[in-house]
Amino acid sequence: MLEVTGATVRFGADAALRRVDFRLFPGEVHSLMGENGAGKSTLIKAITGALALDEGTLTLAGETVSFRDPHAAQAAGIGTVYQEIELLPNLSVAENICLGREPRRGGVISARAMNARAHEFLLDLGLDVDPASTLGTHSLAVQQLVAIARAISADVRVLVLDEPTSSLDLDEVAELFRIIRELKTRGVAILFVSHFLDQVYEICDRVTVLRDGELVGEYLTRELLRIDLVQKMLGRGASELKSRDRLADDEPDAAVVLRARGVSSARGINDADVDLGEGEVLGVAGLLGSGRTSLARALTGVNRLESGVIRIESQDVRLDSPRRAMSLGVVYSSEDRRRDGIVAELSVLDNITLALQSERGILRQIPAARRRELAASWVEALDIRPPDLDRPAGTLSGGNQQKVLLARLLALSPRVLVLDEPTRGIDVGAKVEIQNLVGELADNGMSVVFISAELEEVLRVGDRVAVVRDGRVVRTAAAVELTADSLLALVAQPDEDEE
């Protein structure tokens, strides 16, 4: 269906993609795998017309094509759903689906025909949403499915899904996979990019692996062992997660650094108790919307408390702003890097030093040389790539943006680090690096709250695990006493256990 040969894309002197071949057959689900900066995004952009090839050819259904812009690619039958949802939250669901190809009656857009058409597509996806409702009022997951509805509402021959599952729950992922299988039977060629190996193995027929802008190879998923896949992506033996001595108690045995009792906030957390010991990692597991993010935000002064007490080192404190929490050594890293993490147009340098500078105050500017030195040391310590301090942070890959965000917070030498899904949407290599980093920080006495949608990760990283469900902390237990299955049972509703 789609074939790319000898694709080369250069940015200035650097080649982001070097003579890469790639093929996609009708009725197959094909995964593109690689670390950050491997060239996945570049290849996708070349296929979807967002970027021009410097060398190489693109063949669609036997014809050589070149797209001037994403619109041309769309017209040729290539639909795309991006990781960051690119819809208009202020318009209705139907308007979003039909945007740019609204059904017209006598030149006038017919709202009724549009709603009816959108309704069809939504039903196709098994999505029970009112097409006339405003998109922004729905959850991220629903918005993601609407984006897919939009992509398939045109006549698609090729559907590109770039990290479609990063904001979805288990149920919703299952729903998405049902839709993907359905499209597959219709002969649509699907390019599926995800960092979740489980998902790749569940849904994909073939895998193409890229590394450093070059093609490593194309494999049948069923013939490729996971460990081999990871090895091919990393170009070396998969780095083992360093093991730490972990506690086997339900209660922290070291001194409690942060203690929350009966914490409730207007948005989503109710009467929660949390104890965080010195040098321990508290994993937090819960579904999207369970209150895991609200809990993190309540503990760090981002959202105000309605009731409850927070004590830091036996002192009752009022955390009424992130700034106040920071001054007490409690820092928060948001789950949504782009929305409220990175300041995209500022340089890596400015992003890393932002929190430290604002803590010092406006008048006490960090001397320029000291700022550079500081930022450079963090770039090196966390292996932020490319190591260019003056590059706008928004141009970095997801994993590197996350590291910049971590560097900003770590520069404050916090006592309590609250990480909300720090590994979401980033590649395996960076993920392992961040997990290792969390372990090292805890070994050096920092207390960490680690939230993740991946249960295995929570179990691997956390000393203890707190399970959040329906805005409550339903159970806190030592990680070594839990298995992925028992944790899943706790996370899911007790009365409708999955599997």
Next chain:
Amino acid sequence: MNALYKHRLFWPIASLLALIAINAIARPQFIKVTVRDGELYGALVTILKDSAPLMLVALGMTIVIATRGIDLSVGAIMAVSGAVALTIIDGSGSPDNLATVLIAVVVALLVALILGAWNGLLVTVLGIQPIVATLVLMLAGRGAALLITGGEITTVNSAPFKWMSGGYLVALPVAFLIGLLAITIMGLIERRTALGVLTEAVGINPEASRLAGVRARGIIWGAYMVSGILAGVAGLIYASRISAADANAAGVFIELYAILAVVLGGTSLNGGKFSIAGTVVGVFIIQTLDSTILFLGIPSAQSPVFFGFVVAIVVVVQSPRVRTALGSLGGRRRSRGTSGPSTDTVEVAR
């Protein structure tokens, strides 16, 4: 050469120089500066002197725009500040007394500061969109100024007050020196404190800045107060120039010219990255254009058309698309910048 060409102030400065060159060719005495009684005279000096009110207002506007806001009330604040000062001087009975004038100036600036703080309150605490919040004062401010002057044009004859607009100090017009002082202070604050980068951070992503511990609300509020007080100074210079408080004429449309100056200087209305130097160049472009119209003897009925025409050319030349086109005309083909796609996503993310 290439680096110079790519500098973000290249086009604004080139436009300004082109304007001056056209004037100089049309009438060579345009660039002539003479010294009379140890004071500088000439068309260029007049431009420096007359640009002061717009300069002050545009500097404040730059900071407000950097926070992703806009301040439409600056013209009205000018009117209020002039009205307050002249009413005090007029009512004192001793208009030539330096102390009286100083009191008048201080009170007028305090009022301007309060008005700026009011704007900031509406924007930060009440969360009203900047354009709407400052529109309130833009419409109500002139009424308040009329109330202060009792509905009349208050005129005074005060030598110390007149000095602000007409006086000279070390051979330079006082009005220009006030503008220069404001530029210097703003430049120093931007360079020597962290306010510049924190303002940009707040303008680009207010929520991320708040989570990073930046006092976003305080910075935005401060920007409107700075804009208010600078507009107050501008109002005083204007009132000093005509020796009168004319609530209906002071600073009319100046908010729009100030926005134009900021944009000509390369600061985006989307907030974030800003350039004080760019705004200064932008103000000089507008002021030079203004005197070009007088200088070339263009009839006043046609002057807005001429003004609009030239501004349109400058804006078009500075637009990204034309710049890219001119760039590829001028040299070898440049590779597609990495910033292209990424800035797009930034737009979308908003």
